[in-house]
Amino acid sequence: VCMIPAGGKLAPQRQLFEEMIMILDGKGSTRVWNDAGHEVTFEWGPGSMFAIPLNTWHQHYNLSGLEPAKFVSSTNSPPVINLYDDVDFVFNTPRDFPNCFNGEQDYFAAKKETKGLLLDTNFVPDVTTLPLISAAERGAGGGHIRFSMAKGSMNSHISEFPVATYKKGHRHGPGAHVIILSGEGYSLMWPEGEEPRRYEWKTGSLIIPPNLWFHQHFNTGSTPGRYLAFKHETVSIRNAQGVPKAWISRRIGGDQIDYADEKPMIRQLFADALTGSGVSPAMDAAYETELASLPPLPV
Ligand SMILES: [Fe+2]
CATH class of the missing domain: 2.60.120.10 (Jelly Rolls)
Structure with a gap:
Protein backbone atom coordinates (compact mmCIF):
# COMPACT_ATOMS: atom_id res chain seq x y z
CA VAL A 1 0.00 0.00 0.00
CA ASN A 92 17.51 0.19 -14.60
CA THR A 93 17.42 -1.64 -17.92
CA PRO A 94 16.74 0.71 -20.88
CA ARG A 95 14.57 -1.53 -23.03
CA ASP A 96 11.12 -0.86 -24.50
CA PHE A 97 8.60 -3.64 -25.06
CA PRO A 98 6.54 -2.10 -27.89
CA ASN A 99 4.26 -5.15 -28.01
CA CYS A 100 3.15 -4.24 -24.47
CA PHE A 101 3.02 -0.47 -24.87
CA ASN A 102 3.77 1.73 -27.83
CA GLY A 103 2.14 5.00 -26.83
CA GLU A 104 -1.39 4.08 -27.98
CA GLN A 105 -3.43 7.14 -26.96
CA ASP A 106 -6.45 5.04 -25.92
CA TYR A 107 -4.26 2.58 -23.98
CA PHE A 108 -5.84 3.50 -20.63
CA ALA A 109 -9.35 4.19 -21.95
CA ALA A 110 -12.09 2.23 -20.18
CA LYS A 111 -13.07 -0.38 -22.81
CA LYS A 112 -16.32 -2.31 -22.56
CA GLU A 113 -15.87 -5.32 -24.89
CA THR A 114 -16.04 -8.70 -23.17
CA LYS A 115 -14.85 -12.08 -24.49
CA GLY A 116 -16.59 -14.69 -22.39
CA LEU A 117 -15.80 -13.69 -18.82
CA LEU A 118 -12.84 -11.51 -19.88
CA LEU A 119 -13.16 -7.72 -20.04
CA ASP A 120 -10.59 -6.59 -22.60
CA THR A 121 -9.33 -3.36 -21.05
CA ASN A 122 -6.24 -1.83 -19.43
CA PHE A 123 -8.26 0.44 -17.14
CA VAL A 124 -11.39 0.12 -15.01
CA PRO A 125 -12.80 3.42 -13.64
CA ASP A 126 -14.33 1.83 -10.51
CA VAL A 127 -14.12 -1.86 -9.58
CA THR A 128 -16.72 -1.43 -6.83
CA THR A 129 -19.52 -0.64 -9.31
CA LEU A 130 -18.35 -2.47 -12.47
CA PRO A 131 -21.19 -4.69 -13.82
CA LEU A 132 -20.26 -8.37 -13.56
CA ILE A 133 -21.15 -11.40 -15.67
CA SER A 134 -23.20 -14.22 -14.16
CA ALA A 135 -20.99 -17.24 -13.43
CA ALA A 136 -21.50 -20.57 -11.70
CA GLU A 137 -18.32 -22.63 -11.84
CA ARG A 138 -16.99 -21.63 -8.41
CA GLY A 139 -20.35 -22.31 -6.77
CA ALA A 140 -23.33 -20.44 -5.30
CA GLY A 141 -24.11 -18.23 -8.30
CA GLY A 142 -23.02 -14.61 -8.23
CA GLY A 143 -21.01 -12.62 -10.75
CA HIS A 144 -17.53 -12.68 -12.12
CA ILE A 145 -15.29 -10.77 -14.51
CA ARG A 146 -11.64 -11.27 -15.48
CA PHE A 147 -8.89 -9.03 -16.70
CA SER A 148 -5.58 -9.57 -18.40
CA MET A 149 -4.15 -6.07 -18.45
CA ALA A 150 -1.19 -4.49 -20.26
CA LYS A 151 -0.53 -7.74 -22.16
CA GLY A 152 0.99 -9.13 -18.98
CA SER A 153 1.07 -12.57 -17.44
CA MET A 154 -0.49 -11.44 -14.16
CA ASN A 155 -4.22 -11.77 -14.09
CA SER A 156 -7.01 -10.51 -11.93
CA HIS A 157 -10.69 -10.98 -11.43
CA ILE A 158 -13.65 -9.62 -9.52
CA SER A 159 -16.11 -12.03 -7.98
CA GLU A 160 -19.33 -11.35 -6.13
CA PHE A 161 -21.41 -13.83 -4.20
CA PRO A 162 -24.92 -13.44 -2.77
CA VAL A 163 -26.04 -12.93 0.83
CA ALA A 164 -25.98 -16.11 2.97
CA THR A 165 -23.90 -18.11 0.47
CA TYR A 166 -20.32 -19.34 0.27
CA LYS A 167 -17.86 -20.34 -2.43
CA LYS A 168 -16.39 -23.76 -2.99
CA GLY A 169 -13.09 -24.41 -1.27
CA HIS A 170 -10.02 -24.79 -3.45
CA ARG A 171 -6.25 -24.39 -3.45
CA HIS A 172 -3.56 -23.13 -5.80
CA GLY A 173 -0.05 -21.71 -5.86
CA PRO A 174 1.15 -18.56 -4.08
CA GLY A 175 0.61 -14.93 -4.98
CA ALA A 176 -3.19 -14.45 -4.93
CA HIS A 177 -4.08 -11.17 -3.19
CA VAL A 178 -7.81 -10.97 -2.38
CA ILE A 179 -9.07 -7.44 -1.63
CA ILE A 180 -12.56 -7.24 -0.13
CA LEU A 181 -14.45 -4.47 -1.98
CA SER A 182 -17.76 -4.82 -0.12
CA GLY A 183 -19.56 -7.05 2.34
CA GLU A 184 -18.53 -8.96 5.41
CA GLY A 185 -17.85 -12.56 6.26
CA TYR A 186 -15.03 -14.93 6.95
CA SER A 187 -12.66 -17.26 5.17
CA LEU A 188 -11.52 -20.69 6.20
CA MET A 189 -7.94 -21.57 5.27
CA TRP A 190 -6.02 -24.74 5.98
CA PRO A 191 -3.12 -26.80 4.72
CA GLU A 192 -3.95 -30.35 3.61
CA GLY A 193 -4.57 -32.65 6.57
CA GLU A 194 -5.12 -29.88 9.13
CA GLU A 195 -8.26 -28.32 10.61
CA PRO A 196 -9.66 -25.16 8.91
CA ARG A 197 -8.68 -21.86 10.56
CA ARG A 198 -11.11 -18.96 10.50
CA TYR A 199 -10.32 -15.36 9.44
CA GLU A 200 -12.94 -12.57 9.61
CA TRP A 201 -13.12 -9.95 6.84
CA LYS A 202 -14.96 -6.74 5.90
CA THR A 203 -14.67 -4.03 3.26
CA GLY A 204 -10.99 -3.17 2.83
CA SER A 205 -9.60 -6.44 4.21
CA LEU A 206 -6.79 -8.19 2.31
CA ILE A 207 -6.53 -11.98 2.37
CA ILE A 208 -3.56 -13.85 0.90
CA PRO A 209 -4.08 -17.62 0.94
CA PRO A 210 -0.69 -19.27 1.56
CA ASN A 211 0.81 -21.55 -1.07
CA LEU A 212 -1.41 -24.63 -1.59
CA TRP A 213 -3.59 -23.97 1.44
CA PHE A 214 -7.25 -24.70 0.84
CA HIS A 215 -9.40 -21.61 1.26
CA GLN A 216 -13.12 -20.93 1.20
CA HIS A 217 -15.00 -17.62 1.47
CA PHE A 218 -18.31 -17.19 3.38
CA ASN A 219 -20.72 -14.24 3.17
CA THR A 220 -22.36 -13.55 6.55
CA GLY A 221 -23.30 -9.91 5.88
CA SER A 222 -26.48 -8.24 4.63
CA THR A 223 -25.07 -7.33 1.19
CA PRO A 224 -23.38 -9.31 -1.60
CA GLY A 225 -19.68 -9.95 -0.94
CA ARG A 226 -17.46 -8.56 -3.71
CA TYR A 227 -13.71 -9.02 -3.96
CA LEU A 228 -10.89 -8.25 -6.36
CA ALA A 229 -8.06 -10.76 -6.69
CA PHE A 230 -4.63 -9.96 -8.14
CA LYS A 231 -2.65 -13.03 -9.09
CA HIS A 232 0.74 -13.88 -10.47
CA GLU A 233 0.92 -17.45 -11.57
CA THR A 234 4.62 -18.10 -11.91
CA VAL A 235 3.87 -21.58 -10.66
CA SER A 236 0.52 -22.40 -12.22
CA ILE A 237 -0.89 -25.81 -11.50
CA ARG A 238 -2.85 -26.89 -14.55
CA ASN A 239 -4.05 -30.12 -16.07
CA ALA A 240 -2.97 -31.43 -19.49
CA GLN A 241 -5.63 -29.26 -21.20
CA GLY A 242 -4.34 -26.11 -19.50
CA VAL A 243 -7.27 -25.73 -17.08
CA PRO A 244 -6.22 -24.58 -13.58
CA LYS A 245 -6.60 -27.51 -11.20
CA ALA A 246 -8.13 -25.05 -8.70
CA TRP A 247 -11.31 -25.12 -10.85
CA ILE A 248 -11.48 -28.90 -11.21
CA SER A 249 -13.21 -31.26 -8.81
CA ARG A 250 -10.98 -33.23 -6.45
CA ARG A 251 -13.02 -36.25 -7.51
CA ILE A 252 -11.27 -36.18 -10.90
CA GLY A 253 -7.83 -35.06 -9.78
CA GLY A 254 -8.35 -31.32 -9.37
CA ASP A 255 -7.97 -28.98 -6.39
CA GLN A 256 -11.57 -27.82 -5.84
CA ILE A 257 -13.67 -29.38 -3.08
CA ASP A 258 -17.25 -30.02 -4.16
CA TYR A 259 -19.95 -28.98 -1.71
CA ALA A 260 -20.98 -32.63 -1.51
CA ASP A 261 -17.52 -33.53 -0.18
CA GLU A 262 -17.00 -30.77 2.40
CA LYS A 263 -16.74 -31.63 6.07
CA PRO A 264 -20.04 -31.37 8.01
CA MET A 265 -18.43 -28.79 10.34
CA ILE A 266 -18.16 -26.37 7.38
CA ARG A 267 -21.94 -26.18 6.95
CA GLN A 268 -22.55 -26.13 10.70
CA LEU A 269 -20.08 -23.29 11.22
CA PHE A 270 -21.78 -21.26 8.47
CA ALA A 271 -25.28 -21.83 9.93
CA ASP A 272 -23.94 -20.81 13.36
CA ALA A 273 -22.30 -17.69 11.92
CA LEU A 274 -25.64 -16.56 10.44
CA THR A 275 -27.50 -17.07 13.72
CA GLY A 276 -28.90 -13.75 14.86
CA SER A 277 -28.55 -12.15 11.42
CA GLY A 278 -32.15 -12.93 10.49
CA VAL A 279 -31.18 -15.10 7.51
CA SER A 280 -30.36 -18.77 7.20
CA PRO A 281 -27.95 -20.32 4.67
CA ALA A 282 -29.21 -19.93 1.08
CA MET A 283 -27.18 -22.82 -0.27
CA ASP A 284 -29.78 -25.44 -1.22
CA ALA A 285 -29.96 -24.34 -4.87
CA ALA A 286 -26.16 -24.47 -5.16
CA TYR A 287 -25.99 -27.95 -3.61
CA GLU A 288 -28.77 -29.08 -5.97
CA THR A 289 -27.17 -27.60 -9.10
CA GLU A 290 -23.86 -29.24 -8.26
CA LEU A 291 -25.40 -32.71 -8.13
CA ALA A 292 -26.37 -32.48 -11.82
CA SER A 293 -22.73 -32.39 -12.93
CA LEU A 294 -20.93 -33.98 -9.98
CA PRO A 295 -18.41 -36.59 -11.12
CA PRO A 296 -18.80 -39.97 -9.40
CA LEU A 297 -16.55 -40.62 -6.40
CA PRO A 298 -13.33 -42.40 -7.40
CA VAL A 299 -13.41 -46.12 -6.58
FE1 LIG B 1 -8.33 -18.99 -4.61
Missing part, protein backbone atom coordinates in the same frame (compact mmCIF):
# COMPACT_ATOMS: atom_id res chain seq x y z
CA CYS A 2 1.38 3.38 -0.98
CA MET A 3 0.32 6.92 -0.04
CA ILE A 4 0.90 10.07 -2.12
CA PRO A 5 0.67 13.18 0.06
CA ALA A 6 -1.75 15.99 -0.82
CA GLY A 7 -0.35 17.93 -3.79
CA GLY A 8 2.48 15.42 -4.11
CA LYS A 9 3.87 13.01 -6.67
CA LEU A 10 6.01 9.88 -6.57
CA ALA A 11 9.42 9.53 -8.23
CA PRO A 12 9.42 8.12 -11.79
CA GLN A 13 10.24 4.41 -11.88
CA ARG A 14 10.58 1.55 -14.36
CA GLN A 15 10.84 -2.15 -13.61
CA LEU A 16 11.15 -5.53 -15.31
CA PHE A 17 8.25 -6.95 -13.36
CA GLU A 18 4.52 -6.44 -13.72
CA GLU A 19 2.42 -4.31 -11.42
CA MET A 20 -1.35 -4.09 -10.97
CA ILE A 21 -2.82 -1.16 -9.06
CA MET A 22 -6.12 -0.39 -7.40
CA ILE A 23 -6.82 3.09 -6.04
CA LEU A 24 -8.11 3.07 -2.46
CA ASP A 25 -8.56 6.81 -1.87
CA GLY A 26 -8.10 10.10 -3.64
CA LYS A 27 -7.91 11.47 -7.14
CA GLY A 28 -4.81 11.62 -9.26
CA SER A 29 -3.12 10.84 -12.54
CA THR A 30 -0.42 8.58 -13.85
CA ARG A 31 2.03 9.34 -16.64
CA VAL A 32 3.42 6.35 -18.57
CA TRP A 33 6.19 6.66 -21.16
CA ASN A 34 8.94 4.71 -22.87
CA ASP A 35 12.45 5.40 -24.17
CA ALA A 36 11.09 5.91 -27.71
CA GLY A 37 9.34 9.03 -26.38
CA HIS A 38 5.74 7.77 -26.47
CA GLU A 39 3.73 9.06 -23.55
CA VAL A 40 0.20 8.69 -22.17
CA THR A 41 -1.35 10.34 -19.11
CA PHE A 42 -4.64 9.25 -17.56
CA GLU A 43 -6.66 10.16 -14.48
CA TRP A 44 -8.01 7.93 -11.72
CA GLY A 45 -10.20 8.02 -8.64
CA PRO A 46 -11.37 5.73 -5.84
CA GLY A 47 -11.82 2.17 -7.13
CA SER A 48 -9.85 2.67 -10.35
CA MET A 49 -7.71 -0.25 -11.45
CA PHE A 50 -4.94 -0.50 -14.05
CA ALA A 51 -1.63 -2.21 -14.80
CA ILE A 52 1.76 -0.72 -15.56
CA PRO A 53 3.05 -1.99 -18.96
CA LEU A 54 6.30 -3.91 -18.58
CA ASN A 55 9.39 -1.73 -18.05
CA THR A 56 7.65 1.53 -18.97
CA TRP A 57 8.53 4.62 -17.01
CA HIS A 58 5.63 5.65 -14.81
CA GLN A 59 4.91 8.40 -12.33
CA HIS A 60 1.90 8.90 -10.06
CA TYR A 61 0.50 12.34 -9.16
CA ASN A 62 -2.01 13.31 -6.49
CA LEU A 63 -4.32 15.89 -8.11
CA SER A 64 -5.78 17.02 -4.79
CA GLY A 65 -4.06 19.72 -2.77
CA LEU A 66 -6.04 18.76 0.32
CA GLU A 67 -6.36 14.96 0.59
CA PRO A 68 -3.76 12.21 0.39
CA ALA A 69 -4.18 9.53 -2.30
CA LYS A 70 -3.66 5.86 -1.49
CA PHE A 71 -3.30 2.77 -3.68
CA VAL A 72 -2.70 -0.93 -3.22
CA SER A 73 -0.57 -2.76 -5.76
CA SER A 74 0.45 -6.31 -6.40
CA THR A 75 3.45 -7.35 -8.48
CA ASN A 76 5.31 -10.40 -9.66
CA SER A 77 8.56 -8.91 -8.34
CA PRO A 78 9.51 -11.80 -6.00
CA PRO A 79 10.10 -14.43 -8.72
CA VAL A 80 11.67 -11.83 -11.06
CA ILE A 81 14.12 -10.54 -8.46
CA ASN A 82 14.92 -14.08 -7.31
CA LEU A 83 15.52 -15.15 -10.91
CA TYR A 84 18.01 -12.43 -11.87
CA ASP A 85 19.35 -11.62 -8.39
CA ASP A 86 20.37 -8.18 -9.70
CA VAL A 87 18.25 -5.25 -8.53
CA ASP A 88 20.06 -2.79 -10.82
CA PHE A 89 19.10 -4.93 -13.84
CA VAL A 90 15.46 -5.17 -12.71
CA PHE A 91 15.06 -1.40 -12.15
